[in-house]
Amino acid sequence: MGANKKVWIAFSVLIIGFLATGAFVWKRYIRTPWDEEHAYTKGLQAVVYAFPYVLNSSVRWAWSQPQKEGEPVVAPTDAINHFFHSPRLTGPQYRDGGTPNNDTAYSTTWAYVEKEPLVISVPEVGNLPGTQKPRYYSLQLAAFDSDNFAYIGTRTTGNGAGHYAIAPKGWHGKLPANVKLLAEAPTPWFLILGRTLVTSNDDFPAVAALMRQYDLQTLSDFENKVHRRPPAPPLTPVPHYKKEQLALLGNFWSIANAAMTANPPGDEDARLMRFFRDIEVGPGRDLSRLSEGMVRGLDRAVLRGLTMLPEVNQTSFGTKSVNGWKYPPRDYGRAGTHGAWLTRASLQSLGGIVANDPEEAVYIVAHADSAGQLLDGKSNYRIDFPKGQIPPVQAFWSMSLYDNTNNLVDNPLNRYSLGDRSPGLVFNPDGSLTLYVGHELPQGAAQSNWLPAPAEEFYLVLRAYLPGKSIVDQVWEPPAVVRQ
Incomplete structure (x- = not known):
């Protein structure tokens, strides 16, 4: 056999192998049904957008549960329109994530505002023991999408006593002279995360006494001097993000849609909501309308999206x-x-x-x-x-x-x-x-x-x-x- 013929045979075998491999790759990885691939590509972006709504649904449900008798308090409980106050500085027993600090005592509630404003009351916080330095404290208010929209505290309102109103969207009414309108809530549900500086274990009782005076009332109850928990709609159970990940994966889109229906994204996101409409993601959308291929695509998007987000955290993205x-x-x-x-x-x-x-x-x-x-x-x-x-x-x-x-x-x-x-x-x-x-x-x-x-x-x-x-x-x- 001549050298040229051997070269052509080897070349032909290489070409056939290349074509066979290419056909396999094309069939397996490229020729995914169009509806599945379309839902996957959009769905991955939708995971990124909707993730805070899902995480907050999970955290809110976990923090809404009553304290179990005989069990140590390691995370907020019964924290719906009612402040939960840390009984101690946060330590490793708390496992709900969020990089908690070990410097301040936390006061936490998931608040709900709908028909009338909520009034947040704080006491005179004063100075650190034995100093003229103000004791640091803050109440951070964040919408259900995790973005902040207001603060009460040392930096923004000072350390004096005060009453501050959070109004529902579109509310037009009159507040008492001693109540200051702080903000309009971007979403009906929002998180109040309070931090009060503790200088030592001996200082904790004084901080606990301050925190017990952080209060939350409806405007009408505040005016009528009635002390009761503001009403909130019942919650649907949501899998725990850390402990029930498989259940969360299977329910990601239904949780996201329910959260965005109850807490509609702002008008500035309307264009994005239209972009997600054909994969049935967003407020009021119906997942049952999706084809089997689209369901597969969205399932793939959740699996990849929820592994991608932690990866981003360990890079220098945006930093x-x-x-x-x-x-x-x-x-x-x-x-x-x-x-x-x-x-x-x-x-x-x-x-x-x-x-x-x-x-x-x-x-x-x-x-x-x-x-x-x-x-x-x-x-x-x-x-x-x-x-x-x-x-x-x-x-x-x-x-x-x-x-x-x-x-x-x-x-x-x-x-x-x-x-x-x-x-x-x-x-x-x-x-x-x-x-x-x-x-x-x-x-x-x-x-x-x-x-x-x-x-x-x-x-x-x-x-x-x-x-x-x-x-x-x-x-x-x-x-x-x-x-x-």
């Missing part, structure tokens, strides 16, 4: 990287208002349930060390704040550690943050401050400067409450996390 730390996107807290749907779903909603406006608090996150390696307990780390480079804040700063479920991690010291109120912090002779993070206390390090870490991967959050302008503008540079 500003400084020394291995990531500043949040500048529209964090109100990402949906700016049309930043992926930021809203992955960083704002999945990462924190809701997120503070930068003027209220900035959370700077480190998943990796100065060499770009993911943080894990197999190594020890040090963070050196030069003299004069402590985070500039008006309220407080702290650094906490979380696992990949966005929860605090148990440790033998029961220490879940280090910051400006940590007792016994040891500064270096030159005025600098070194903090240590690791599974074991490094030799020669002061235990008071050590944040214990698990043996597995973790990440750090540096919080700055009422941050200085240099942090808001993302000019201040957090020091690198250096592997030792």
Whole structure:
């Protein structure tokens, strides 16, 4: 057989193999029925848009349940139009995610406003014990899509007592002279997330007494001096996002549509709602109209979308990287208002349930060390704040550690943050401050400067409450996390 003939035979075999492989790929991966592929491509975007509605439905149902007798209180209970107050600072027993802090006591309620305004009342909060510095507190109000729309607290309304009204959309009425109209609620259901600074365990009883005075009433009950829980419609059970993921996957679209029907997206999203109409996603849409192919496409979109969002959280998407730390996107807290749907779903909603406006608090996150390696307990780390480079804040700063479920991690010291109120912090002779993070206390390090870490991967959050302008503008540079 001649050399040329051998070459042509080999070439022919290669071509036949290529065509056979191409036909398989075409049939298996490209020639998906058009309706399935159409629903998948639109559905993936719809997952990103609708995720906060689904997560908040899940969290609201979990937090609406009564406290079970004999069980420890680790998450909000009975928190519908009624404040739940943390009985202690949040620790690793709480497992509902959201990167909770270990600096403030939480006051939480899912509020519902429909026919008349709700009146939120707060007491005189005053100063920190033994100081002339105001005790930091805030009540963050976020719509059901997770975007903030108002604040009560030290920064916005001061530390004096007051009464503030949240009106339903389109309400036109008169308020008493001692009630200030704070905002119109973008959605009938909204979250009130309160934080009150605690300086120590000994300070907690004073904070608890303050929180018990946070109150919520309908306007008519406020005027008639009647104290009762405002009414709210009954809730439909929703699978727990962390504990019942398979059930949530199967019900994602029905939960999303029900939530958007009860809490219609704003007029600014009308064009997007029209875009999702042919896959039956949005307020008032009917999933039973879909073809079998479209159902398959939407199911695929949920599976991919709910794995994609955590992946986004571990990248630098939308963030500003400084020394291995990531500043949040500048529209964090109100990402949906700016049309930043992926930021809203992955960083704002999945990462924190809701997120503070930068003027209220900035959370700077480190998943990796100065060499770009993911943080894990197999190594020890040090963070050196030069003299004069402590985070500039008006309220407080702290650094906490979380696992990949966005929860605090148990440790033998029961220490879940280090910051400006940590007792016994040891500064270096030159005025600098070194903090240590690791599974074991490094030799020669002061235990008071050590944040214990698990043996597995973790990440750090540096919080700055009422941050200085240099942090808001993302000019201040957090020091690198250096592997030792």
